[in-house]
Amino acid sequence: MNLRTVGERLRELADGEVALERSLAPLTTYRVGGSAAVVFEPASAQDLLHLPTACISAGVDPAEVPVLPLGRGSNTVFSDRGFDGIVIRMGPSLSWIRGGQDDSTRVAAGAATSLPFLANWAARRSLSGLEFTVGIPGSVGGGVRMNAGAHGGAVADTLTSVEVFDIAAGAFIGIPARELALDYRRSALSEKQVVVAAAFELLPDEGHAVRARMESYRKHRAETQPxxxxxxxxxxxxxxxxxxxxxxxxxxxxxxxxxxxxxxxxxxxxxxxxxxxxxxxxxxxxxxxxxxxxxxxxxxxxxxxxxxxxxxxxxxxxxxxx
Ligand SMILES: Cc1cc2nc3c(=O)[nH]c(=O)nc-3n(C[C@H](O)[C@H](O)[C@H](O)COP(=O)(O)OP(=O)(O)OC[C@H]3O[C@@H](n4cnc5c(N)ncnc54)[C@H](O)[C@@H]3O)c2cc1C
Structure with missing residues (x-):
């Protein structure tokens, strides 16, 4: 499979960054591992549409191409021999939060949004349900895929739906949370399904109570974890x-x-x-x-x-x- 040609075609088509043979170590919290054949950082969700097109024009079946969506790399160890595939890195263009206005308890976030940033954002709006993510150094996309959890809470508790780009189908699909089979640190998402956004239904609460819970979680982590x-x-x-x-x-x-x-x-x-x-x-x-x-x-x-x-x-x- 000619991944280099896919990468070159993608570079011609996409607005985002496409790097060939890029080192993966700096993209993970472990800071170990080799290079990926291609690292694609889309400039927008729409930019992902160019990936299947690039595959097809390079004679590669998008359903067969080895891909790995990557958030903040806080749950991933890449081999020293690297990854012979395409890493789709969710960068700043996919970091955004909407909602929480006029007493709304619905919040949507881009896949690259930092979980602790989202928790703090919700706390400032007196919204409860994501406090447990305050010490989880991952992204919304990685949090959904892993059904991240701590302190008795998990992403599954408040997630209502996700928007996914399906590489094999070459299309965006909305999936209700109940269809993701979210369980203890697992979901039914495949590597070919890139989460681009997630929607949460939070609960109104006293702002000081939300902040106090987050502070106690932070303190507990600082005392018990590196x-x-x-x-x-x-x-x-x-x-x-x-x-x-x-x-x-x-x-x-x-x-x-x-x-x-x-x-x-x-x-x-x-x-x-x-x-x-x-x-x-x-x-x-x-x-x-x-x-x-x-x-x-x-x-x-x-x-x-x-x-x-x-x-x-x-x-x-x-x-x-x-
Ligand atoms: C100090 C520390 C403390 C932690 N504490 C906790 C904790 O309390 N609870 C907990 O659950 N986890 C914890 N983690 C692990 C990690 O932060 C979580 O699993 C987090 O949800 C991973 O997010 P990420 O963006 O870093 O994922 P990555 O490591 O980038 O990816 C993890 C998985 O998700 C997939 N993925 C990433 N982004 C997407 C996307 N947009 N679409 C589809 N799939 C995607 C990847 O392909 C991979 O399979 C901790 C990690 C560290 C370093």
Whole structure:
């Protein structure tokens, strides 16, 4: 599949930026990983229409082209060998918020809008329902795809619908939230469905009460979690009735290292890429911790972080726990 030709055609057609062989590390919070064949940052939602056209003119079936929509990269680890496909990066042109006027509780936001920015915007209008996103360093699109959640709340609680660009169909489609099969950190969206906007139904509340909840969430995070750099938040989903971090800690793995990747000393479900770490280090650490937790407790942890591109199988021998 000639992705370079697709990228060149896209560059001729689109208003947004099209980069060939662009490094992906700066586009994620982990700051590791190789390059993508093409990174497309659309200048508007309409600019996405040029992607299937570019594929067809390069003799590539849009339904077959490997694509990955990317928000703020706060839940994604790209392989050191990169991604042999097209990354669609949702940039500033898709960061906007509308609604919340004249007592309206309906709010719409562009896919690239920062979740904490949206939470603060809603709080200023005394609207409740998105407070839990205040410490989630992702975008609205990534939040929908992952059904991001914290402090007992999740995107699914207030999301009413999304507007999606379907690359295979070459068309924009409105999808009601009930059709997205939103569940614990999952949705039915495929990589070929790029969320361009999301609509939420919020609840009126006292502004000071909304702000107080956000402040308590912020404080809790600051005390219990490392910051947003060089990690992607919770590495594993919590298994039913338990917490992944509790299991990792109980297995004696706080501070455990593989290469230059390390289980956080502060929160055992956060894995940190220290300076010099590779994406493979992070992958190996995840596999190693999974294996150790399975051996010790018989619980198979499921990664919440998304690994994209080729990774080598787990190494046979890994660094010892500190
Ligand atoms: C310090 C820290 C704390 C975190 N805390 C939490 C937390 O409390 N709760 C929680 O749920 N998560 C948490 N996360 C993880 C992450 O922030 C969320 O999953 C967030 O929703 C991801 O958004 P993103 O834009 O960064 O997604 P990305 O990493 O860019 O993408 C994640 C997935 O969404 C897809 N995607 C992104 N944008 C779109 C789009 N426009 N259309 C379709 N698909 C798209 C990608 O293809 C990928 O599959 C945390 C991360 C960090 C670093």
């Amino acid at each position: 910051g947003a750099l060089q990690n992607a938040g919770s590495t594993f989903k919590n298994p039913p009735g338990d917490a992944a971090g509790r299991l990792v800690e109980a297995a004696g793995l706080k501070g455990h290292r593989v290469g230059a990747a390390q289980v956080s000393d502060l929160h055992a479900n956060f894995f940190i890429a220290s300076p010099g770490a590779t994406a493979q280090d992070v992958f190996d650490l995840v596999q190693d911790v999974r294996r150790r937790v399975l051996d010790r407790f018989g619980v198979e942890l499921e990664p919440e972080v998304r690994f994209v591109g080729p990774f080598d199988s787990p190494v046979a021998s890994v660094g010892a726990a500190r």
